[in-house]
Amino acid sequence: MIYPAIDLMDGGCVRLFKGDFNQRTNYEISPLEVARRCAQAGAEWMHIVDLDGAKHGKTEQADLIIEIAKESGLKVQTGGGLRELAHIERLLNGGVQRVVIGSLAVTHPQMVKFWINELGQDRIVVALDVHKGEDGDYYPATRGWTETGAKTLNAVLDDYMGSGLKTVLITDIERDGVLKGANVDLYKQITADYPTLQLITSGGVGTLAHVKRLKKLKPHGIIIGKALYEDKFTLEEALAC
Structure with a gap:
């Protein structure tokens, strides 16, 4: 499954380089038009990140995201700044298919486990955005990638085993936006260590060869963002390859 991505800041489409808010590329096309074109190309899902929300720790673009979910014809998964159950329920009730929980999945796992059971495992994706440490292990970052925690990726995932978690999204920050x-x-390791989890990959795709290599792993999904905006290949080609 290919998930074309929209990263939102100030109501527009952007991409960051390695998660750096100071290395930002703005795109003129409106988020809703991007979503509509993706639907026309044959996509089923859209991955939307509220980067303002991720940076400031509170959801900021819910109205726009709900509009995209209602008007695009796509199933939408979205994250960024989701800290309260009421905000999550507003998105889900507004037509969003599922929400993506990042920082809280690391800092407040018990709360996220409660949400998984309260809302259903098909409504929550745990997103872990990772840096590789000097010791060779990967460590999830929090607060819009501005802080890195002490727990390893495996320690965080191990803690969720048996919680009902179904889908996990892993981003290698050093690959994000680099193409x-x-x-x-890393994805091979996760697939081998956690065969019961549905893995969505994110970060680094810049060519159709990259897409094909990921598809060989048979992940649940592959998120593609910058490569589509910069016409490295078409969404139709990615879906077909």
Whole structure:
């Protein structure tokens, strides 16, 4: 499954380089038009990140995201700044298919486990955005990638086993927006260590060869953002390859 991505800031489409808010590319096309074109190309899902929400720790673009969910014809998963159950329920009740929980999944796992059971495992995706440490392990970052925690990726995932968690989204921050290829070795490891989890990959896709390499792993989904905005290939080609 290919998930074309929209990253939102100030109501517009942007992309960051390695998660750096100071290295931002703005795109003129409106988010709703991007979503409509993706639907026309044959996509089923859209991945939307509220980067303002991720940066400031509170959802800021819910109205726009709900509009996209209602008007695009796509199933939408979205995250960024989701800290309260009421905000999550507003998105889900507004037509969003599922929400993506990042920072809280690391800092407040018991709360997220409660949400998984309260809302259903098909409504929550745990997103872990990781840096590789000097010791070779990967460590999830929080607060819009501005802070890195002490727990390893495996420690965080181990804690969720048995909680009902179904889908996990893993981003290698060093690959994000770089277009040099995804961290296939990391995704192979996760697939082997956690075969019961549905893995969505994110970060690094810049060519159709990168897409094909990821598809060989048979992940639940592959998120593609910048490569589509910059016409490295078409969404139709990514879906078909």
